[in-house]
Every structure is written in structure tokens, then in C-alpha cells.
Amino acid sequence: MVQSPLEFRHLRTLVALRDAGSLVRAAQLLNLTQSALSHQIKLLEDRYAAPLFERKSVPPQFSAAGLRLLALADTLLPQIAEAERDVARLLDGQTGQLRIAVECHTCFDWLMPAMDAFRHRWPEVELDIVSGFHADPIGLVHQNRADVAIVSELDEAEAVDYHPLFSFEIRALLAHTHPLAAKPYLVAEDFADQTLITYPVPDEMLDIVRQVLEPAGVRVARRTTELTIAMLQLVASGRGLAALPLWAVQGYLDRGYVAARPVGPQGLTGRLYAASGKNAKPYLGDFVQITRESCFLSLKGIALL
Structure with missing residues (x-):
């Protein structure tokens, strides 16, 4: 049997290239160097002896071969993500909550779309924004009044995990x-x-x-x-x-x-991070990833950390 060269990362690369609109932005979205991303695509093109997209077009125009692989990615990637969420649910229970504290007034411009996307993937998780503006949102995490805090500085003295946003x-x-x-x-x-x-x-x-x-x-x-x-x-x-x-x-x-x-x-x-307690629920990682991706694709001029 001939082994397929296709891997999960290749499908993610093609989707990122389509959604981000350029090799440079796709590399940022995937946290790869542009040369590593180009190398992935070149290996696939060599394997199939066909280009996957037009290099000089922005946004990229995919070839027939590229479109077929994108169709495969659009079918498989959501199923894989859903299966991973199901496994997390089985291992950690069916329900939970994610209470978010913010210190910046402009955060709501991007936080609400990210919360909507997360709610679609994790409907059983209760989402809430801790009411009011908080000068010390990490303090709310320590007091178990919030599960994650959006902050603009790292403080190594704080007993929390920092998740880079942008x-x-x-x-x-x-x-x-x-x-x-x-x-x-x-x-x-x-x-x-x-x-x-x-x-x-x-x-x-x-x-x-x-x-x-x-x-x-x-x-x-x-x-x-x-x-x-x-x-x-x-x-x-x-x-x-x-x-x-x-x-x-x-x-x-x-x-x-x-x-x-x-x-x-x-x-x-400026920089933004999500800070959580040391024993955060598995779905927090998905929230961070959703936030990074949705912000990168919708906000002008940001860079992922």
C-alpha cells in the first residue's frame, strides 16, 4: 500500500493560507517561520507534481488540486477538533464554567466574537464576564472569582499560567x-x-x-x-x-x-495575555486558541505572540 504524504499539519496549513490570505500571515497564525511553511507546501507539490496555489496572487488563488485538498481539510479538521473536545469532555466531565475578567476597556471589541465562537464549540460550558472593570483581574483568579484574566503585563511573581494572545x-x-x-x-x-x-x-x-x-x-x-x-x-x-x-x-x-x-x-x-490558575480546565486551551485565531483574522495590524 502506498502511504499518503498528507498529514494533519498539511491540511491546517492550507486552511490557514486560505483564511489568512498570504504566506506571511499564515505562518504567523500557525506559529511557524515562513520558510518552514513554504517547505511544507513544496513537499506536497513535489509529491503531487502540481502547484497548489498561484504564488503571485494575493489572496492566493488555489489550483484544482489545492481546492480538492482544501475540501478534504474542511471535512476532516472540524471532525478531528470535535473528537478532541469529546475526549476532553469524557475525561473531565460534561459541564463547567469560564468566568473572564478584563482590565482593558477595548477588550470587548474582540472578546465578544471570540466568546461566540467558543460557545458554539463548547455549548455546555457556562461563559460569563465578571461584572465591572477590574484594576487587578489576576486577584480575581486567585480568589476563585474568575477563571481567566485578560492582562497586558507579565508578572513572574504571580502564581498563574500566562497564555500569550497578541x-x-x-x-x-x-x-x-x-x-x-x-x-x-x-x-x-x-x-x-x-x-x-x-x-x-x-x-x-x-x-x-x-x-x-x-x-x-x-x-x-x-x-x-x-x-x-x-x-x-x-x-x-x-x-x-x-x-x-x-x-x-x-x-x-x-x-x-x-x-x-x-x-x-x-x-x-502593547501586548495582551490570558492568565489562568495552575489547574485550569482543558477547554481553556481551546478558548485561548480560538481567541488568537479569531483576533488575528479580524483585527488589523496585530501579531500573535
């Missing part, structure tokens, strides 16, 4: 008529005589303060609001500057509502 650029936002809009990027000193418009959180929870202003010894006046749109309205009216994730404001930038500039010549990067 990184993203934070841009300074300002009115189009603001004098600083003439600069290619802003530095800490540019904020010195400005009002910084933020969510109502402590200074140490703001990347712009923690990574940029505080190290430079720059202190600024702050004005706070709960809503992103209210923050942008204040910026557009010339009441101050803001610094927000690019993915959270891209729609407003596309409509020309406010201007955006990088913070520093290399830009300012």
Missing part, C-alpha cells in the same frame, strides 16, 4: 488641526503640555504612561471617559491627545475623524 501598535491620536500633526511621530516631550485623554484607569495600567512618559520623567494632565467614541470626540475637538490600539480606532481613522501618529521612531507596542 501584540498591537498603539498610536497617538490628535485633531487634524493640532500643531503636533505636522510631526512624523510623537515623543514623550510632545505630551508634556498636553491633556492626555484616557479611560478611567490608574497610570500604571496605561502603556503610554508606563512605557513612554514615566521613563522620560514626563507628567501630564489627564481627562478620563468610559467610552472610546467620547474619547475620540474630545480629541477631534482639540481637547487633548489620546493613545489607543490601532485596531480599536482603525475605522475612525479610515473615515478621517482624527489623525494618528506613531509614538517614538519605532512605535509603541
